[in-house]
Amino acid sequence: MQRYALLRSLATFIKTTKSVDKVRNYDRFYRTSQRFSTSLKYGFYFVTGTVVGALGSIVSYYCLYGDENSKYRIDNSDVVQMCTLNGDNNSKMIKLGSFEGDQASGSAEGGVMNRYAIADAVAKVAPAVVNITVTSEGPPSPWLGPIGPREVQQSSGSGFIIDPQGFILTNAHVVSEASHYTGQVTVTLQDGRAFPGKLHSHDTLSDLAIIKIDAGQPLPCAKLGKSRNLRPGEWVIALGSPLMLANSVTSGIVSAVQRESYELGFPGSSKLAFIQTDAAINVGNSGGPLVNLDGEVVGINTMKALRSDGISFALPIDLVKEVVEQLKLHGFVKRPYLGIKLLTLSPRVLEELKERDPHFPNGVNYGVLVPQVLPGSPADRGGLRAGDVIVEFDGKPVKSTREFLDILGYRVDKPIQVKIIRGERKFMKTCLKEGYSPPCALIVAGSDSCAGAGIQADLKTLLALGVYGTSVVTAVTAQNTLGVQGIYPIEPWFVRQQLESILSDIPITAVKTGMLYSADTIQELVLALKQYSFGQLVVDPVLVAKGGQYLLTEDALETLKKDLFPLATLITPNIPEVCALIGREVESLQDVREAAKELLGFGAKAVLIKGGHNIASSELDDSCIDILLDSQGFEVYARPRLHTLNTHGTGCTTASAICAYLAKGFALRDAVANAKEYVFGCMEHSYRIGSGHGPLNHGFHITCRSDSKV
Ligand SMILES: Nc1ncnc2c1ncn2[C@@H]1O[C@H](COP(=O)(O)OP(=O)(O)O)[C@@H](O)[C@H]1O
Ligand SMILES: Cc1ncc(COP(=O)(O)O)c(N)n1
8 A cells, every 4th residue: 555655645735725826827928929939839828028038139049940959859769668557566667767877868778667656756855845825915996996905816836945944946927926026925835834935036037036934944955956867758747736736746758858938939038948748737836846756856847838738848957056046146147148149050051051152161060150249249359250150169069059058058257268160260269258238329419308309218219129328418408298498508528528438438339319409519429439439320410309499500510411420320310301401302202312312422321311201292191201221222111100299209219229229239221120110119109298299108018008099
């Protein structure tokens, strides 16, 4: 009867608590996932929305050709044949891997699995597995508002003790969703003792959180194994509290060892690769351990696919260990940043590249291609260039982006040697692995007290697009949606002082200018730009506000054209500004094209004529057409005209959005296209504020609600 002993003791711990699911229910995000990955057959509920953020801009895959990692790695030879464990016959045994030591993989030669193999593994880890309940207040009653009683909400998930002093690991979503980290956490141990838990630290990107409890005595800990040793087909066990049933055990096999997050429809979070398992994982299992037959934790159960049985995902413990180390050290996770894009050179990709590009280096048989290096990034400073093929990273050969990312790891501020092939030559470069910091841009413009245009709009735009914005103020305006009531110019020498403060310290990769007000201020700006490196320059020649007030003195127009335009990557006049700059009217699209050619003559590399203002011609129908002229010729960007009064700051926002994309390393034409989409979204979701030309909604992707539409 021994085989049932553990099950009986487990049954005594099964408690029913009022609980809401905490396992990731992927169905809710099915549509979002589909947008990203049309090939996905299943719905997924992702770890957190923020996953698609910072890391994606750090090192991201070019998935044009797919990746060899995206193929299922299960291979028949890896799957161990099982016989049933039914009956009381101890002699019914199957051979399975020994999993001992630091071998890269278990082997069927090494050990024997008996009927208690799973129960024995469970016994080792079960005392460290906990149930986590979060109690929080629900939203205010729709009838009584803040004065009414609030419903008490409870949610529950799993976790496990990793330190005898009471540190417990779980998923961040177990403790965040219901409560935004403000609810009360209760941790119930396997023996039924319950303690209040405190959130020690969390990392939403990897969906991990550490909870601390004070039990007054050392607690049993789970032993952490190595996920890199896992093999498809290997037995694994999931422990936790599915559907409120605390101390539940399920088992299955590893279905895939490295299910990349982009395969699940989560682009950007390229560092995450999950263990896929068919062990039954249900709502409430989130944060619980996935364990090997040695009773060692190899993963954290994090999410499951709906519309299918037995497709669940766990965060690999090797990644978890690195995150936990940082969480314990700093309370947050510093992620290494190099600033490159990567493409695995699989045999198929190599063949295609060699066919397409006669200059592709002959000697390359494997490696990772660098299609883009972000300007000013650690990789750029280390000497990496677009087109390089990385063949060795930190002394280890690299054949895929996954191998590259695994070597990159989580530690920052460490120099790392990169062996590359460039053309027919091999080079060794050293890059410093730095913590991620966003690209930095500088805005030189006037302040708009109404905050729809000027410096305020520009900074909001940069923030919304993931760029760190700095500012030099040229003038302060008293302004609202009806017009500009007053202008207080900043002395040019003080504009210069602001410029020096920023350009001498912050690594600026793009500058945008708006209202410059006077010729003297333009001169100071030109001098500073000639003295410091600043990347790309977008000049929005702000001449007149929407209400008709002049934002540039008359004598400054010539200085703008003669001295500033020649330094510009792009100038972005609207139609009235074009007329003022070339001294004649434009009435048709043909006129606009002619004007663009003339404006390019002032020395900027490109000109974008913005089409928010109607021109006399009926050619435009009901569209807003912007026309770009650069060294490659004309490019047209068209969008339907939105019938809204909220156009305060459209020009500033367009130029600063282009500046943001340039700072992020986008090519000019892509920067313009993306900026146009962003401004359209800001306008489409703008609020009705003020009684004149209302501002845009620069944070529409954060605040967007159906009632926010005008
Ligand atoms: N009503 C509108 N509907 C859609 N897009 C618009 C509208 N008004 C302006 N835009 C777009 O906003 C950007 C800024 O253009 P514009 O309004 O001409 O600049 P400015 O604010 O300098 O006058 C352009 O991309 C333009 O096409
Ligand atoms: C300080 C300042 N700078 C620029 C503008 C132009 O605004 P728009 O983008 O609507 O042309 C403005 N109204 N105020």
